Amino acid sequence: TKRIGVLALQGAFAEHIALLNKAIEDNKHDIEVITVKTAPQLSSCDSLIIPGGESTTISLIAKRTGLFDSLIEFVHDPTKTVWGTCAGLIFLAKQLSNESSLVNSLDLLKVKVRRNAFGRQAESFIETCDFSSFIPDCTGFQVYFIRAPIIEEILSQDDVETLYTLKDGSIVAVSQQGRILGTSFHPELSDNDARFHNYFIQKFVLNN
Numbered sequence: 001t002k003r004i005g006v007l008a009l010q011g012a013f014a015e016h017i018a019l020l021n022k023a024i025e026d027n028k029h030d031i032e033v034i035t036v037k038t039a040p041q042l043s044s045c046d047s048l049i050i051p052g053g054e055s056t057t058i059s060l061i062a063k064r065t066g067l068f069d070s071l072i073e074f075v076h077d078p079t080k081t082v083w084g085t086c087a088g089l090i091f092l093a094k095q096l097s098n099e100s101s102l103v104n105s106l107d108l109l110k111v112k113v114r115r116n117a118f119g120r121q122a123e124s125f126i127e128t129c130d131f132s133s134f135i136p137d138c139t140g141f142q143v144y145f146i147r148a149p150i151i152e153e154i155l156s157q158d159d160v161e162t163l164y165t166l167k168d169g170s171i172v173a174v175s176q177q178g179r180i181l182g183t184s185f186h187p188e189l190s191d192n193d194a195r196f197h198n199y200f201i202q203k204f205v206l207n208n
C-alpha cells in the first residue's frame with residue numbers, strides 16, 4: 001500500500017484529501033491518504049501533495065515548526081513523488097520572478113514562477129480545460145485559478161515537460177522527471193471531479 005501525505009500547514013488540504021479519497025474509491029486503488037504536519041508523518045509517506053493557500057505562510061510555518069528541513073529532504077528524494085498546486089507550485093519552484101523575499105522555496109522544480117500573475121482585477125477565474133493530451137479523455141474539466149501564479153520560464157528543457165498552457169501562452173501545468181507535478185490551478189476545487197487526482201495517482205504515485 002502506497003501512502004500519500006497532504007501537507008496540512010495552511011490552505012486547501014481538506015479538498016485534496018476528499019478528491020484523493022474519491023479517486024481511490026472509484027478506481028479501487030490500494031492507497032492510503034494522511035494529513036502531514038510533522039516529520040514522522042512525512043517520512044511515512046511515498047508521495048506528498050502541497051496544497052494552494054499562501055506560499056509565504058506555508059513556508060513560514062514550515063520554518064517555525066521545524067518541518068522545513070524534512071520537506072527539503074523528502075522532495076529531493078528521487079524515490080518520492082510530489083505535487084504542488086498554486087501556492088504549492090510556488091513553494092517548489094527554483095526561481096520566483098517577483099514577491100520572492102518572504103518565500104523560502106524548496107528549490108526543486110526547475111522553473112521560474114510569477115506569483116499573482118493575473119493581477120488584481122482578475123484575481124480569480126474558472127477555466128474549462130481540455131487535458132486530453134496528457135489525461136486520456138479528460139475534456140471539459142473545470143479548474144479554479146485563485147490569485148494564481150504562472151510558469152514564466154522552464155529552466156531545464158531536459159527535465160521539465162509542459163503539460164498545459166492557457167490560450168495566451170501562459171504555462172500552467174508541468175511535470176519534472178516523471179515524479180514531480182506542478183499546477184497553477186486548483187483541480188481539488190472542481191466539483192467532485194476526481195480525474196486529475198486519479199491522473200496523479202496513476203502516472204506519478206503508482207508509476208514510481
Ligand code: GLN
Nearest residue numbers: 052053054055086087147
Ligand atoms: N497568491 C498565492 C501565493 O502567492 C497563491 C494563491 C493560491 O494558492 N490560491 O502564495
